[in-house]
Amino acid sequence: MxxxxxxxxxxxxxxxxxxxxxxxxxxxxxxxxxxxxxxxxxxxxxxxxxxxxxxxxxxxxxxxxxxxxxxxxxxxxxxxxxxxxxxxxxxxxxxxxxxxxxxxxxxxxGKGFSCPEGVCDVFLVAGGVGVASLYCLALYLAELNSVKSTVFLGGRSAADVLCQEEFQSMGATVRITTEDCSLGERGLVTSLVQKALEVDEKPDMIYACGPQAMLKAVSEIAGAHNVPCQISLESAMACGFGVCLGCAVEKAGNRGAYLHVCTDGPVFDCRDVLIDV
Ligand SMILES: Cc1cc2nc3c(=O)[nH]c(=O)nc-3n(C[C@H](O)[C@H](O)[C@H](O)COP(=O)(O)OP(=O)(O)OC[C@H]3O[C@@H](n4cnc5c(N)ncnc54)[C@H](O)[C@@H]3O)c2cc1C
Ligand code: FES
The missing domain is CATH 2.40.30.10 (Translation factors)
Structure with a gap:
């Protein structure tokens, strides 16, 4: 209609x-x-x-x-x-x-995720409903055929872990954490990412979406292991297209300068923004 x-x-x-x-x-x-x-x-x-x-x-x-x-x-x-x-x-x-x-x-x-030439192995890290945009990305990467995706899903409990079967049916490896241990390993999804990087699984790119604290932790882990990382921020928004300036996020390395999540993001290189938790 x-x-x-x-x-x-x-x-x-x-x-x-x-x-x-x-x-x-x-x-x-x-x-x-x-x-x-x-x-x-x-x-x-x-x-x-x-x-x-x-x-x-x-x-x-x-x-x-x-x-x-x-x-x-x-x-x-x-x-x-x-x-x-x-x-x-x-x-x-x-x-x-x-x-x-x-x-x-x-x-x-907004500006979505990018998959630069040469990226063949990626981690997708989702906290709760943050999986919404990452599933869209995974479908796109699956169509490319040349990208291997490992998906990390985290939630408070099993009910907050979404799209597990959909990711598996497209051939992705799926790893799960819940805080109450009702599904997968107990703990935060970021600790699984950290462990994977420590045992030398080094992807070409990490893509992440979820709560601010999770994004901050993923950004720090990616930085420590020198892996490029794109994060999708879910700030509160009033207009969505750059008019109200209500979605400002501080620019990294440039005190007092701001980016807008709706027009400069919501997807950012994690090195470009300071995440406020
Ligand atoms: C680019 C972008 C993409 C998003 N994609 C999704 C998506 O795919 N699925 C989805 O479920 N949500 C998504 N969100 C978050 C979603 O926009 C909010 O949950 C929604 O606006 C809440 O509206 P409400 O009127 O129900 O809640 P409100 O009545 O406005 O708020 C209720 C409570 O939720 C909190 N809240 C509101 N917005 C957010 C937020 N963005 N993050 C955390 N807490 C919030 C408030 O502080 C308050 O405590 C996205 C946000 C952005 C910026
Ligand atoms: S939401 Fe209005 S400027 Fe970003």
Whole structure:
């Protein structure tokens, strides 16, 4: 359904689109399919959309979500899917939507992950729902055929570990930690990454998305082992395209200088930003 449509700038689309499905996949996790094929076609791994659930005053502002995967039937792109966790008013309102409802979507926004020439062996490190954007990246890397992915999934408990089977079915090695030991090893996902690097598994690149503390730890570990690392930051955002300046993050090595997560990121070389925990 296309009630209205504005082309804001080159390759930035805004549309009211139909919800294809909104399926609960865990205690607080949902997968929402959106019928927006044109956006799915041009979005790159790590880019995001801003979603406005409805026209009521609360929640007033759009909310940012990574594109999780394209929805495809045969050769036809139907739209894309979000994988989200209910944490507050906006995501609660999203969780109440049904197939056939309409939602306002703006995107694709931001700069996604990059896979430089010569990168053949990567670690993907996800904390909780941070897996949403990394799964999109893994699908892209799998299409390249020449990249070996090892996936590290961390969560508080088994219910917070998402997409394990999807990664395995694309041939990736998956390693899991939970803080309560309900799945995989007990502990933090970063300790598994650290161990892997210590036993001399040295990837060409680490990609990470998750809570700030996890990203800070991954960045430090990558730095200590001299492995390039791209991190995707999930700061709170009001506009999503560089106007409100609410998503500023301090630039590394340049005190008082800032980058904006929505336009300079959300994916950064971990050496470029100072992560505030
Ligand atoms: C580029 C980007 C991509 C994102 N992708 C996803 C995704 O794929 N799936 C997903 O579930 N979430 C994702 N997020 C986070 C998501 O945008 C927030 O969870 C959402 O905006 C919360 O809205 P709310 O109205 O439900 O919560 P609010 O009512 O606004 O807040 C509820 C609680 O959640 C906390 N909170 C709000 N935003 C964040 C945040 N970004 N990080 C940590 N805590 C937060 C608040 O401090 C508050 O305690 C992404 C964020 C960014 C910036
Ligand atoms: S969210 Fe408004 S400038 Fe980044």
């Amino acid at each position: 296309r009630e209205f449509r504005i082309r804001l700038m080159k390759q930035l689309l805004q549309e009211k689109v139909r919800v294809l499905h909104n399926q609960k996949v865990g205690p607080a996790y949902f997968r929402m399919g959106l019928a927006f094929a044109e956006l799915a076609r041009i979005t790159r791994p790590g880019q995001f959309v801003m979603v406005r659930v409805h026209d009521r005053p609360i929640p007033l502002l759009r909310r940012p979500f990574s594109v999780h995967r394209r929805l495809v039937k045969g050769n036809e792109i139907l739209g894309f899917e979000l994988l989200y966790k209910v944490v507050g008013k906006g995501t609660q309102a999203m969780s109440e939507l049904k197939s056939g409802d309409v939602i306002d979507v703006l995107g694709p926004l």
